[in-house]
Every structure is written in C-alpha cells, then in structure tokens.
Amino acid sequence: MTILEATGVSKYFGGLKAVENVDLTARPGEIVSIIGPNGAGKTTFFNCLTGIYPLTHGRIRFKDRDIANHKPHVITRHGIARTFQNVRLFGEMTALENVMVGAYCRTRAGILHTLVRTPFSRREDGGTAARALELLQFVGLAGHADSWARNLPYGYQRRLEIARALATQPELLLLDEPAAGMNPQEVGAVTELIGRIRDRGITVILIEHHMKVVTGISDRIAVLDYGEKIAEGTPKEVCCNPKVIQAYLGKTYEDAPAT
Amino acid sequence: MKRFRPLLWLLWCLIIAAPLVFVGLEYEWGKGLWNATLRTDRLRFLVSDIPAWVGGHWLDVIGVLVFLGAVVGFLKLWQLTAWVQWRGEVETRTRGRVRQAGAMIVVILILTLSCRHLADTQIEWGVMVCTYILLALGLNLIVGMTGLLVLGYAGFVAVGAYTFAVLHQQFGLSLWLAFLPAALVGGLTGFLLGLPSLRLRGDYLAIVTLGFGETVRFLIKNLVGEQSIIISRPARVPSLMSENAAWRWLFPDGLTRLKTELWVAVALVVLSIWLIRNLTHSRIGRAWIAIREDETAAAAMGIPTVRLKLLAFTLSAIWAAVGGVFFVAHNTSANPEMFGFGESVLILSMVVLGGMGSGPGPIVGAIVLYLLPEVLRERFPVLISYRPMIVGGLMVAMMIFRPQGLVGSLRRKIELKEEQP
Numbered sequence: 001m002t003i004l005e006a007t008g009v010s011k012y013f014g015g016l017k018a019v020e021n022v023d024l025t026a027r028p029g030e031i032v033s034i035i036g037p038n039g040a041g042k043t044t045f046f047n048c049l050t051g052i053y054p055l056t057h058g059r060i061r062f063k064d065r066d067i068a069n070h071k072p073h074v075i076t077r078h079g080i081a082r083t084f085q086n087v088r089l090f091g092e093m094t095a096l097e098n099v100m101v102g103a104y105c106r107t108r109a110g111i112l113h114t115l116v117r118t119p120f121s122r123r124e125d126g127g128t129a130a131r132a133l134e135l136l137q138f139v140g141l142a143g144h145a146d147s148w149a150r151n152l153p154y155g156y157q158r159r160l161e162i163a164r165a166l167a168t169q170p171e172l173l174l175l176d177e178p179a180a181g182m183n184p185q186e187v188g189a190v191t192e193l194i195g196r197i198r199d200r201g202i203t204v205i206l207i208e209h210h211m212k213v214v215t216g217i218s219d220r221i222a223v224l225d226y227g228e229k230i231a232e233g234t235p236k237e238v239c240c241n242p243k244v245i246q247a248y249l250g251k252t253y254e255d256a257p258a259t
Numbered sequence: 260m261k262r263f264r265p266l267l268w269l270l271w272c273l274i275i276a277a278p279l280v281f282v283g284l285e286y287e288w289g290k291g292l293w294n295a296t297l298r299t300d301r302l303r304f305l306v307s308d309i310p311a312w313v314g315g316h317w318l319d320v321i322g323v324l325v326f327l328g329a330v331v332g333f334l335k336l337w338q339l340t341a342w343v344q345w346r347g348e349v350e351t352r353t354r355g356r357v358r359q360a361g362a363m364i365v366v367i368l369i370l371t372l373s374c375r376h377l378a379d380t381q382i383e384w385g386v387m388v389c390t391y392i393l394l395a396l397g398l399n400l401i402v403g404m405t406g407l408l409v410l411g412y413a414g415f416v417a418v419g420a421y422t423f424a425v426l427h428q429q430f431g432l433s434l435w436l437a438f439l440p441a442a443l444v445g446g447l448t449g450f451l452l453g454l455p456s457l458r459l460r461g462d463y464l465a466i467v468t469l470g471f472g473e474t475v476r477f478l479i480k481n482l483v484g485e486q487s488i489i490i491s492r493p494a495r496v497p498s499l500m501s502e503n504a505a506w507r508w509l510f511p512d513g514l515t516r517l518k519t520e521l522w523v524a525v526a527l528v529v530l531s532i533w534l535i536r537n538l539t540h541s542r543i544g545r546a547w548i549a550i551r552e553d554e555t556a557a558a559a560m561g562i563p564t565v566r567l568k569l570l571a572f573t574l575s576a577i578w579a580a581v582g583g584v585f586f587v588a589h590n591t592s593a594n595p596e597m598f599g600f601g602e603s604v605l606i607l608s609m610v611v612l613g614g615m616g617s618g619p620g621p622i623v624g625a626i627v628l629y630l631l632p633e634v635l636r637e638r639f640p641v642l643i644s645y646r647p648m649i650v651g652g653l654m655v656a657m658m659i660f661r662p663q664g665l666v667g668s669l670r671r672k673i674e675l676k677e678e679q680p
C-alpha cells in the first residue's frame with residue numbers, strides 16, 4: 001500500500017533538467033528522506049509535488065488520486081503540506097495567526113458568516129484558535145503565541161513553519177531541510193519532533209543534509225544527483241553505495257581530498 | 260537606505276527652510292548670499308499672525324481639537340477592544356463588549372454635542388470626512404490587507420454614484436433604496452474586472468485598474484452625458500424638523516438635513532468599522548493578510564489565492580459604491596469629473612498615510628488629508644492649490660521615514676505590551 005506514488009517526474013527549466021525521471025513512493029507512516037548535493041533538484045521535486053511548478057512529464061498519485069498539475073491549494077486540501085527551505089512565514093502576523101492560517105482549508109465559515117460574526121463563525125474560529133495553540137505546544141512554542149513571526153529566532157521560525165503545515169491536517173508532510181542552520185542541540189530537538197509527527201500517523205518526506213538526522217529516523221533514503229535518482233534504499237544500503245559516495249565526494253573516491 | 264539618511268534629512272531641512280528663505284531674505288541674483296538682508300519684519304508674520312488667526316477662528320480651532328481628541332479617544336477605545344489578542348476566551352470577549360459599548364456612547368455623545376454647537380461648515384466637514392473614511396476603509400481592504408495596488412478606486416465610486424443617479428433620474432429612486440442596487444452593481448463591476456486582471460501581479464494590476472478608473476469616467480460621459488444629474492430633495496437624506504415626532508424626544512431642536520447626514524455618515528462609518536473588524540479577525544481576513552505577506556506560501560497552505568483576491572476586490576468595490584451613493588446624495592448632484600484619477604490618488608494617499616493594513620490607519624489618513632486642508636483653507640488658500648504637491652511630498656516622506664504609516668505600528672506595540680504579563 002502506498003500513499004504517494006510519483007512516477008517519471010521531470011521538470012525542465014528551458015534546457016536545464018532540474019528533475020529528470022524521478023520515481024518515489026511513500027507508504028503510510030513512513031519517513032522517507034531525500035538527500036543529494038546542492039542543486040540536485042530536491043526542492044524542485046517538492047515544488048512539483050505541491051503544484052507550485054507544473055510538471056514537464058510524469059504522474060503523481062496521492063491516495064489513489066491523480067494530483068499532478070493540480071493547484072497548490074487543492075493539493076493541500078487533499079492532504080499534502082510542506083515547509084520551505086528558506087523559511088516563508090507570514091511575517092506581519094503573530095505565531096498563533098500563522099498557524100490559524102493553515103486551518104483555512106479545514107474551516108468553512110463563508111463571507112456572510114464572517115462579516116457579521118455569527119455564532120457559527122465565532123465557534124469555528126474559537127476551535128481554530130484552540131487547535132492552533134495545541135499545535136504550538138506540540139512544536140514547543142507554547143509561550144510564543146503572541147510574538148510576531150518575524151521577530152522569532154530562526155530555530156523557532158522553522159518549528160513554527162512545521163506547526164503551520166500541521167494545521168492543514170495533512171496525511172503527508174514534506175519538510176525541506178528543517179534542520180538547516182541549526183546547532184547540534186536544536187538538530188536533536190527537530191529530529192525528535194519529526195519522530196513525534198510520524199507517531200501521529202503522518203507520513204513524512206524529508207530533505208536533509210544532516211546525515212545524523214537522516215540515518216537516525218529514515219525508513220528509506222532516496223539520493224538525487226543532477227536531477228536523477230541515483231540510489232534508493234535503507235540508510236545502510238545508501239551509505240555504502242559507491243555511486244552515492246561519488247556524487248558527494250567528487251569524481252572518484254580516490255580523488256577526494258583527505259579529511 | 261540608511262547611508263542616505265543624513266542626506267535626506269538635509270534635503271528635508273532645505274525644503275522646509277526654502278519658504279523662510281524666500282520670504283525672509285531679500286536677495287538679488289548674482290550678488291551672493293552674504294549680501295542678502297534679513298527682513299525680520301517680513302518674518303514676523305509667521306509668528307505674530309498665529310494668535311490673531313487663532314483668535315479669529317477659535318471656534319474652528321476648538322472644534323478641530325475636540326474632533327481630533329474625540330477621534331483619538333475613539334481609537335484608543337477601539338484599539339483596546341479590537342486589538343486584544345485572539346484567545347477565544349469568554350472573559351476577554353465580554354470585556355470587549357463593554358468597551359465597545361463605551362466607544363459607542365462616546366461617539367453618540369460627541370455627535371449630539373457637535374450637532375448642538377457646531378456651525379454648518381464644520382458639520383459639512385464632518386460629513387465629508389466620514390465619506391472619505393468610508394471610502395478609505397474600503398480601499399484598505401484591497402490595498403492594505405490583501406496587498407494589491409489599485410489605482411482606479413474612484414471608478415468604483417463612480418459606478419455606485421451613477422447607479423444611484425441614473426436610477427433616481429429614471430425611476431425617482433431615493434437614497435435608501437439605491438444602496439442595495441448600487442452595491443450590487445459595484446460588486447459585480449469589481450468581480451468582472453477582477454476576474455481577468457487578478458491573475459496579474461503588482462504593477463500590472465495597478466495599470467489595469469488605472470485604466471479602468473479612466474474608462475469608467477469616459478463611459479459615463481458618453482453613455483449618460485457630461486451634464487450633472489441633480490438629485491432632488493426627497494431622494495436625499497431628510498431633515499428631521501417637523502414637530503411632535505417621536506425623535507423629538509431625542510433631538511428636541513430637530514435636525515437639519517446636514518445634521519441628519521452627519522448621523523447617517525457616522526452610522527455608515529461605524530457599521531463599516533464593525534464589519535471590517537469582523538473580517539480582519541476571521542479566517543478570510545487572515546487569508547488576505549497571508550496573501551499579502553507571501554502569496555506562494557499562502558497557496559501552499561491551502562488558500563485559494565485567486566478566489567480570495569477576487570473577494571477582496573468585490574467587497575472593496577461594494578464599499579466604494581456605497582460611499583459613492585452617499586457622496587452624491589450629500590453633494591446633491593453627480594458629475595463624471597468628480598471621479599477622476601486625482602480622487603483615486605487622494606483616497607490611496609489616505610490609506611498609505613494612515614497605515615496600510617492597519618485598522619484605524621485609513622481613518623486617521625482621511626482625517627489628516629481632508630480635514631486639515633479644509634480647516635486651513637480660509638487662512639491659507641495656498642494650501643488648497645498646492646494640495647497635490649503637499650500630499651505628494653508627504654507620501655515620499657512617508658515612504659522613506661515611516662513606511663508603515665502614521666498608526667501602522669499600533670498593532671505591534673499593543674501586542675508587545677501584552678506579551679509581558
């Protein structure tokens with residue numbers, strides 16, 4: 001059983017093949033990691049999955065539904081949420097409001113309800129706020145609900161972004177380098193957080209450079225290089241794969257500078 | 260930007276000092292500045308005239324001060340009610356209710372007092388300020404909250420105004436009955452214009468709406484005619500002067516037409532504030548702000564961006580149309596030239612000056628940009644003729660020194676205060 005099944009996904013920017021014929025599947029409750037050198041096309045692959053870029057070729061099935069080239073907000077409603085490599089919060093909103101935005105696609109109060117603030121919209125909004133606070137607690141930002149997103153420290157912003165994504169009630173969460181730029185302690189906290197997200201029954205696809213995070217929690221790892229998937233398997237298999245070592249360390253293993 | 264700051268300050272000082280230099284220095288070209296004579300007698304008028312002016316216009320001055328004071332007081336109250344952080348707690352909400360009631364009582368008191376004591380010119384200002392506040396609030400929905408630059412807002416105002424004017428001309432429709440059809444037509448226009456153009460981003464949208472504003476004016480000229488349409492007496496806001504009516508209990512002296520208009524205008528503004536406040540604190544308002552902050556991220560969080568932008572556009576056009584109806588009824592006639600590009604720019608300036616996206620910002624902007632020039636008009640007619648230049652300079656200065664607007668940071672300050680328990 002698979003929850004996500006991407007087959008032959010390709011994305012070209014003019015002559016540049018940013019993603020070329022990539023297959024990837026994820027089973028429910030799994031943590032799948034995507035690794036690869038900078039510019040390998042990992043972020044572009046996420047953008048294809050979430051509908052931000054139209055595909056050049058390929059098929060994407062999510063929960064047995066074809067979602068390739070759907071609008072981003074439709075895909076989110078189907079149950080795929082994401083974070084961004086370069087944090088993209090709504091800076092002029094508080095942390096709590098940021099998370100509440102994520103609940104938009106799971107709430108229904110229309111314009112007439114909200115204009116006069118009917119009991120229905122008030123109740124719904126109260127529920128949204130309560131759930132958002134709960135999520136802030138879940139990612140460890142309970143005390144920062146009223147802080148401006150843009151004033152939060154970088155590490156908190158990354159976690160706030162995860163809370164915002166969780167507010168869309170996803171079944172599949174795409175995390176784009178959630179531990180980038182963090183100190184070892186914060187990296188540990190994020191790793192633990194990802195584990196707890198999986199424990200909630202949410203499938204996770206993770207782009208990450210910190211090998212400690214990747215090998216620690218991934219069920220499977222896929223390796224991209226120059227847009228193509230060059231390897232896939234358990235952490236152990238991938239780490240010993242000569243192709244992977246070559247992609248990371250240069251032309252051949254022997255040429256690599258001694259470290 | 261920081262590097263240029265001293266330079267800008269210098270430039271600013273020069274601009275401010277220039278009139279002083281021109282008035283107070285007798286200087287002949289080519290003779291060198293050191294040969295100029297300082298004419299203190301000429302400079303004195305700047306200082307000595309102020310008491311005389313205040314003496315002659317003390318009623319104006321007091322009236323304006325009271326009005327500004329009332330506005331500030333109202334904003335203070337409103338700020339306490341509206342910007343209390345969202346918690347969904349019953350206690351906060353009841354306290355908010357009490358404060359809202361307090362704010363309403365203050366408004367009603369001020370209105371009653373001003374109807375008693377203010378001269379017609381001042382009430383006229385009040386009505387016009389309220390009209391501009393109404394329009395600025397509507398424009399703020401799209402420009403401030405959703406972050407889309409609209410340069411042809413007067414076009415929507417014209418649509419509403421002329422829906423009323425034409426319906427009045429043809430069927431004798433009165434103001435009260437015209438609000439609904441005008442809002443419908445205005446909203447439909449906004450919707451239809453937004454449908455193709457909201458796929459454009461930034462400057463392109465601004466240009467499309469600019470074109471729209473001008474197109475509407477010419478359409479009206481060609482379809483309806485260049486002459487003014489007069490709104491006859493019974494179709495306007497009535498005066499409440501007859502004896503023995505129920506409202507005599509409330510207004511023992513009765514209300515002239517103008518005074519009734521002030522009440523209606525204030526009611527419209529209060530209603531708008533309430534509706535917009537509700538929107539700001541709803542899922543839809545949050546979605547708008549999210550689109551303004553980062554459209555791609557908003558879409559990735561499940562927000563149908565095009566649909567929500569369309570909604571903001573439509574609502575904003577409805578506000579404009581309602582404002583247009585009221586404006587025409589107050590003005591007693593409609594003419595295409597009243598809805599030119601200049602008017603769009605003036606309303607936009609109010610939004611920018613007060614603070615884009617902030618709740619009370621447009622209100623403050625409308626008061627500053629409409630009331631101050633009007634009050635100073637008699638004494639300094641120059642101000643009116645130079646208004647576009649002054650407003651332009653003000654806008655440049657705002658962009659440089661205070662891009663968030665006069666009250667733009669209100670929200671942040673309060674929340675920071677609340678953060679420390």
Ligand SMILES: Nc1ncnc2c1ncn2[C@@H]1O[C@H](COP(=O)(O)OP(=O)(O)O)[C@@H](O)[C@H]1O
Nearest residue numbers: 013016018036037038039040041042043044045
């Ligand atoms: N919008 C775009 N237009 C053109 N080229 C792009 C665009 N987005 C990404 N690319 C290119 O695609 C390649 C893959 O980028 P990216 O997916 O960001 O890599 P990664 O996330 O693996 O570091 C890079 O060469 C990048 O320059």
Ligand SMILES: [Mg+2]
Nearest residue numbers: 042043044085
């Ligand atoms: Mg990347």
